Amino acid sequence: MKFEFDIPESKKIRVIVDTDAACEADDPFAIAHALLSPKLMVKGIIAEHFKEAGSMERSYHEIETILDCMGMDVPVLKGQEGPLSDEEVGLSQSGDEHAGCSCSDRTDDNISEAVRFIIDEALKEDEKPLYILCQGAITNVAKALLVEPKIKDKITVIWIGTHGEAPCKAPFTEFNATNDIPAANTVLQSGIDLWLVPSHVYITVNIGLAEIQRRIRPCGRIGEHLFRNMVDYNMSPFAGWTQGESWSLGDSPAIAIxxxxGCGHYHYAKAPLVAEDTSSEVKEDNPIIRIYTDVDSRYVLEDFIAKLEINYG
Structure with a gap:
């Protein structure tokens, strides 16, 4: 690192990044931001599925590509291969005989290495708090909670997902929630320390392709990868919903927060229940969570770009 400043040791936090890195083109920007931030002690990066066959593996390989481009070595873990099943959620809620058992005692083949990693890191004796920064479906966190409920009071989850406080009719299908609605509701109802960044907030972190070309592309192999990956995706049929020459780096608020x-405003309210169409519905017995109402996009983008320029420019 080429920073000419230090971070007080007491301010540093442990983080795990949970990302569907190969899904769209914004996750890689957020991953790089986390890796370049000295306050964040990145303990591992978890590959998240996006409800397509092989999608978790694709995310895994994209994470490896990002690390190679940055010349960094961080543990990369394979997550659950797909959404939670109704059986998984139902067993836990009905008092599955395994619920609450130590993860190391479980023989369930459906527990991924990422879920084991979350549990092990959460249960460590460490004075530094643990944050899980979720940039996609929230399957891995939900599975970890179902396997080992004791981690609930040992982690803070920042999730990019849902349409926010209920009631709210879905203006569009919210991608991260819809990729695993049972997992979303498992986490929202769990009582975990959850900081939610809903759709009307994360879509505001806008950047133009021209700015990516001028300011990010020159920053070494990672800059070239971020630019080329974005441009290629922008020209693909999967990007038909975009505006054409701009993008919302919607996953980056998880890192910036x-x-x-304090880089955005928030309030506390009941966690929503995610409906099948991803509308936010009222569920009176849901716990209170932190919900962000805006973020400072200037801070989010400039902090990332400055760190890229300092280290790779």
């Missing part, structure tokens, strides 16, 4: 929780 971990660095600076």
């Amino acid at each position: 971990a660095i600076n929780p």
Whole structure:
């Protein structure tokens, strides 16, 4: 690192990044931001599925590509291969005989290495708090909670997902929630320390392709990868919903908020229940969570670009 400043040791936090990195083109920007931020002690990066066959593996390989481009070595873990099943959620809620058992005692083949990693890191004796920064479906966190409920009081989850406080009719299908609605509701109802960044907030972190070309592309192999990956995806049929020459780096607030929780406004309200169409519905017995109402996109983008320029420019 080429920073000419230090971070007080007491300010540093442990983080695990949970990402569907190969899904669209914004996750890689957020991953790089986390890796370049000295406050964040990145303990591991978890590959998340996006409800397509082989999608978790594709995310895994994209994470490896990002690390190679940055010349960094961080543990990369394979997550659950797909959404939670109704059986998985139902067994836990009905008092599955395994619920609450130590993960190391479980023989369930459906527990991924990522879920084991979350549980092990959460249960470590460490004075530094643990944050899980979720940039996609929230399957891995939900599975970890179902396997080992004791981690609930040992982690903070920042999730990019849902349409926010209920009631709210879905203006569009919210991608991260819809990729595993049972997992979304498992986490929302769990009582975990959850900081939610809903759709009307994360779509505001806008950047033009021209700015990516001028300011990010020159920053070494990672800059070239971020630019080329974005441009290629923008020209693909999967990007038909975009505006053409701009993008919302919607996953980046998870990183920026971990660095600076005050980079946006928030309030506390009941967690929503995610309906099948991803509308937010009222569920009176849901716990209170932190819900962000805006983020400072200037801070989010400039902090990332400055760190890229300092280290790779």
